Amino acid sequence: MPHLALGHFLVVAALLFGFGLLAVVTRRNAVAVLMGVELILNAANLNLVAFGRYVAGGIAGQVFSLFVIVLAAAEAAVGLAIILAIYQMLRSIDTARATTLKE
Amino acid sequence: MEPAALAASELSPLVTRAAGYLWLIPFFPLLGAVINATLGVPMQRRFGKGTVHTISIGAMVLSFVVAAVAALELLGLPAEHRFLQDTLWNMLSAGQVRVDLGFALDPLSMMMTMVITFIGTLIHVFSTGYMADEPSYWRFFAYLNLFVFSMLLLVMGDNLVLMFFGWEGVGLCSYLLIAFWYTDAQKAAAGMKAFVTNRFGDFGFILGLLLLFWALGGSWRAGPSGKLTYLANDDGAQVTAGEGQTPPQHADHPELSQASSPVRVGPTLNFRELRDQIVIRSTGVAAKLKAQRIYGFGLLAVVGVLLFVGAMGKSAQLPLHVWLPDAMAGPTPVSALIHAATMVTAGVYMVARLNFIFALSPTAMGWIALVGALTALFAASIGFFQYDIKKVLAYSTVSQLGFMFIGVGVGAYWAGAYHLLTHAFFKATLFLGSGSVILGCHHEQDMRKMGGLGRLMPVTRWTYLVACWAIAGFPWASGFYSKDEILWKAFSQESMALLGIPAPHLGQLIFVMGILAATGTSYYMFRSYYMTFTGAYRGAGQGHAQEHGHGGHGAVPHESPRALTLVLVTLAGGAVLAAVLGLPAAWTGHAPLLERWLEPTLPATVHFAEHGRTTELLFQLIGVLAGLVGWVCARALYRDGRSEVPARLLARWRGIWNVVYHKYFVDELYQATVLRGSLALARTLAWFDRWIIDGIVGLVGAITRTLANLDGVIDRYLVDGAVNLVAAAILALGRVLRRAQTGRIQTYLYGALVGAIALVLFTFLIR
Numbered sequence A: 001m002p003h004l005a006l007g008h009f010l011v012v013a014a015l016l017f018g019f020g021l022l023a024v025v026t027r028r029n030a031v032a033v034l035m036g037v038e039l040i041l042n043a044a045n046l047n048l049v050a051f052g053r054y055v056a057g058g059i060a061g062q063v064f065s066l067f068v069i070v071l072a073a074a075e076a077a078v079g080l081a082i083i084l085a086i087y088q089m090l091r092s093i094d095t096a097r098a099t100t101l102k103e
Numbered sequence B: 001m002e003p004a005a006l007a008a009s010e011l012s013p014l015v016t017r018a019a020g021y022l023w024l025i026p027f028f029p030l031l032g033a034v035i036n037a038t039l040g041v042p043m044q045r046r047f048g049k050g051t052v053h054t055i056s057i058g059a060m061v062l063s064f065v066v067a068a069v070a071a072l073e074l075l076g077l078p079a080e081h082r083f084l085q086d087t088l089w090n091m092l093s094a095g096q097v098r099v100d101l102g103f104a105l106d107p108l109s110m111m112m113t114m115v116i117t118f119i120g121t122l123i124h125v126f127s128t129g130y131m132a133d134e135p136s137y138w139r140f141f142a143y144l145n146l147f148v149f150s151m152l153l154l155v156m157g158d159n160l161v162l163m164f165f166g167w168e169g170v171g172l173c174s175y176l177l178i179a180f181w182y183t184d185a186q187k188a189a190a191g192m193k194a195f196v197t198n199r200f201g202d203f204g205f206i207l208g209l210l211l212l213f214w215a216l217g218g219s220w221r222a223g224p225s226g227k228l229t230y231l232a233n234d235d236g237a238q239v240t241a242g243e244g245q246t247p248p249q250h251a252d253h254p255e256l257s258q259a260s261s262p263v264r265v266g267p268t269l270n271f272r273e274l275r276d277q278i279v280i281r282s283t284g285v286a287a288k289l290k291a292q293r294i295y296g297f298g299l300l301a302v303v304g305v306l307l308f309v310g311a312m313g314k315s316a317q318l319p320l321h322v323w324l325p326d327a328m329a330g331p332t333p334v335s336a337l338i339h340a341a342t343m344v345t346a347g348v349y350m351v352a353r354l355n356f357i358f359a360l361s362p363t364a365m366g367w368i369a370l371v372g373a374l375t376a377l378f379a380a381s382i383g384f385f386q387y388d389i390k391k392v393l394a395y396s397t398v399s400q401l402g403f404m405f406i407g408v409g410v411g412a413y414w415a416g417a418y419h420l421l422t423h424a425f426f427k428a429t430l431f432l433g434s435g436s437v438i439l440g441c442h443h444e445q446d447m448r449k450m451g452g453l454g455r456l457m458p459v460t461r462w463t464y465l466v467a468c469w470a471i472a473g474f475p476w477a478s479g480f481y482s483k484d485e486i487l488w489k490a491f492s493q494e495s496m497a498l499l500g501i502p503a504p505h506l507g508q509l510i511f512v513m514g515i516l517a518a519t520g521t522s523y524y525m526f527r528s529y530y531m532t533f534t535g536a537y538r539g540a541g542q543g544h545a546q547e548h549g550h551g552g553h554g555a556v557p558h559e560s561p562r563a564l565t566l567v568l569v570t571l572a573g574g575a576v577l578a579a580v581l582g583l584p585a586a587w588t589g590h591a592p593l594l595e596r597w598l599e600p601t602l603p604a605t606v607h608f609a610e611h612g613r614t615t616e617l618l619f620q621l622i623g624v625l626a627g628l629v630g631w632v633c634a635r636a637l638y639r640d641g642r643s644e645v646p647a648r649l650l651a652r653w654r655g656i657w658n659v660v661y662h663k664y665f666v667d668e669l670y671q672a673t674v675l676r677g678s679l680a681l682a683r684t685l686a687w688f689d690r691w692i693i694d695g696i697v698g699l700v701g702a703i704t705r706t707l708a709n710l711d712g713v714i715d716r717y718l719v720d721g722a723v724n725l726v727a728a729a730i731l732a733l734g735r736v737l738r739r740a741q742t743g744r745i746q747t748y749l750y751g752a753l754v755g756a757i758a759l760v761l762f763t764f765l766i767r
Helices: A006-026 A030-056 A060-090 B003-009 B024-047 B049-075 B107-130 B137-156 B160-178 B185-216 B271-279 B285-291 B299-314 B323-329 B332-341 B343-353 B362-383 B389-410 B413-440 B458-472 B478-492 B506-533 B542-548 B562-582 B593-601 B613-641 B645-652 B654-661 B663-740 B745-766
Strands: B084-094 B097-105 B219-222 B227-231 B238-243
Touching: A006 A030, A006 B745, A030 A060, B024 B049, B024 B137, B049 B084, B049 B107, B049 B137, B097 B107, B097 B137, B097 B160, B107 B137, B107 B332, B107 B343, B107 B413, B107 B562, B107 B593, B137 B160, B137 B332, B137 B343, B160 B185, B160 B299, B160 B323, B160 B332, B160 B343, B185 B285, B185 B299, B185 B323, B271 B285, B285 B299, B299 B343, B299 B362, B323 B332, B323 B389, B332 B343, B332 B389, B332 B413, B343 B389, B343 B413, B362 B389, B362 B506, B362 B663, B389 B413, B389 B478, B389 B506, B413 B458, B413 B478, B413 B562, B413 B593, B458 B478, B458 B506, B458 B562, B458 B613, B478 B506, B478 B562, B478 B613, B506 B613, B562 B593, B613 B645, B645 B654, B654 B663
Parallel strands: none
Antiparallel strands: B084 B097, B219 B227, B227 B238
C-alpha cells in the first residue's frame, strides 16, 4: 500500500475544485450549476481535513468541514428554492434566459 | 438764587388725584357709536328706530352721569388741588416725546365736559324727533356719538397729542355730518369745504405745537460754576436757569431740572408739565421762552399766532370762517351740537387751556383779540341781510365766537369760557328752535316764507324769544353777563401789542367794535324773530304740502312733538339760569362763581387797568343800550312784516346790500385765488407728473427691461447650457457602462474568475 501524503489529497481536491468550477461556468442548467458549487465546497472540505491531519493536528479541520457540510445543505435548500422560483417565473431553469437583472 | 424762597411766593406744581373711572366718560359714546355703526342696520330693520336711539341716548346719559360724579369729586377737593388724572397707558415714547393715553379733569375741562355731555344728551333727544323720517337713522346716531367721543377726547386729553387727535376727530365727524345727506352734491361739497378749510387751520396748529415743543428743548449747559444756563438759539443771549447738581459736561436732557425743585423742565406735550414749568418762575422756562427769538420775531408770538391759526380754522374766525355758514347743510341738531355749542368752541377752549403761554406774549394776545373783534363785527354785518334762518344763526355763531376770542385774547380767560358756556345754551336753543320751525314748515328755511308762527308754535316761539333775549345782552339772561364782562375787560386791557409794537388803545378800539357788533347781534336776532314768528303766514302753496305732508297734516305749520319742545324749554331755562354763574363783582361784591371755579386752571397773570365801580356799571349800561338800539330797529322794520321801510332801504342801497348779502364775496375771492391757484398748480403738477415723472419712470423701466432680457439670454444659454452639458455627459457615460450588466450569471462568474486569477498573478508577480 503506497504511503499517502498530503500532496495526494491536495491534487484530488484541486481536481475536484476544477471540475466544480468548470461545471458552474459552463453548464446552463441551474441545477447543474448548483451541483458544481457542491463540488467546489467538497474540494474545500477535503483540503480542510487534509491540512488538519497533516499540518495542524487535532480535530479543528474536521469540525470546520462538518460546518461546511451543514452550510452546503442549507445553501442547496436556498438555491433550489430560488431555482423553483425562477422556474415558476420563466418556465425554465436555463441560466442564459434568467437575465431580467440586466441593464 | 433761593428757589425755595421764590417758590413760596408763587404757584406750586399741580397736585393730582387719581380717578380711575374718567376713561368711562368718553368710552360710553364710543361704545354707542361702535354698536350703532356695526349693528345699526339689522337692529333698525328688526327692532325699529327706538333701539338705535335708546343705545345712543343711553350712552350719553351714562357718560353724563359719570361726568357728574367726577364733578362732585372735583367739588369736594380744595380749590387749588382740583385736578383729576387717569392715565391708562403709554401710547408713544420716542426720544423726549412721551404720549400717554391719559385723561385729566380740572375745572376748565370739567366745565366743557359738563356742557358737552349735558347739551349733547338733550340734542340727542331732540334728534329723535327731528330725524324721525330719516332712513339712515342709525348712521346719524353713530356719527353723533362718535362726535361726542372725539369732543370729549379733545377736552379731557391730558396732552396736546390727544387734544390734536380729538381735534381731528371732531373735524372728521363734522365733515361726515355736514355731508350727511351726501346724495345732494351741494351738501357733500359743503362737507368737503369744512374739512379742507379746517385742514388749513390744523396745519397752523400742528406747526405751533411742534414749535412750542422745540422751543422747550434747546441746549442746556452747565457752566464752570455748576450753574445751568440756557443757550438761546440765535443770538447767544444767556438766561440763568437755576442751580443744578449736574454732570460737568453738557447734556440736553429734561432730567436736568433743578435738584431743588421737583418740576420737570424740558420739552413736553403734557398740559400739566407744561403748566408747571412755565408757571413756576424759578424754573426760568418762562423767561427763556420770552427771550427766545426766531427770524427776528418773538418766539412766543409766533407760537401763539400759529396755534391761533388752528383755532381760526376750527372756530371759524376771519378769514377761515367760510365753512361754517355752508356747514348749515347738515341736519339742524348737528348745527346745534357741533356748529354752535361744542366743536366750534374748541379753539376758545384751546386758548384758555394754554392761557399761561398766550399771556406771555402781548403780540399773540393782541392778534387774537383783534381777529376776534373783526370777526364779530364782520359776521354780524352779514347776518343783517340773510334770509335763510340757519344762515342767520350761523353768522351769529361766527360773531359770538369772535366775542369769545376777544375774551381769551385780552386775558379775560374766564369770561371767554363763560361766554362759551352761555353761548352753548342760547345758541343751542336758537338752533333747535329753528330746527323746530323748519320741521313745522316742512323743511322750509327761508324766513320770507314764514311769519306768524308765534300762534302756531307757542313753545318754540317763547324759547326762541328767551334765547334772543340772552344773545342780545339784556340783563337777567346769561348773555348779558358774559358779553359785558368780555367787553369791559377788553376796555381795561392796555398792555396788548400789535406785531411787537405796544398798542395801549387797542383794547378800547376792540371795545368799540364789540359794542357795534353787539348792537348788530341784537338787530339781526330780533329781525329773525319778527320775520319768523310775527305777522301773517307767508308759507308755500298747497301743492308743496301735498308732496311733502308727513304725518298726514296739511300745509299749516304745526308745533313740534313733545320730545322737541321739552328739550327747547330745558335749554332756554339753562340760557337764563347760567346767569347765576357770572353775576359781576360790581353787583354782588365778590368775584363771580365761575371765575372762582376756573381760577386754579387759569394761572396766567394779566394786568388790567383799574377803573371804578361806577365806570363798570356805566359800561354795562352802554351794553344794554346797544342791545336796545338793535331791538328797536328790528322791531320798527320787521314786526308783523308790515313796514315798507326795508324794501325802500333795499332799493336805495342795493349796491351795499349786494356786497353784504353775498358775504362780501369772500367765497368768490377764495374761488378766484385759492381754488384757481391750487387747480392751476394741480394741473401743472399733473403735466409734470405725466410727462416728466412718468417719462423718467418709463425710461428706467425700459432700461431695466433691456438689462433683464440680456440677463435672460445669459441665463438660458450659458448657465443652463453648462448644467445641461454635465447632465448629458453623465448620461452618455451611463449608456456605455450599462452594457456591462448582462444579467447572465456566467458572465459575472467569468469576471470574478478573471479577477481572482489576476489577483493571484499580481501577488506572485509583485513578490
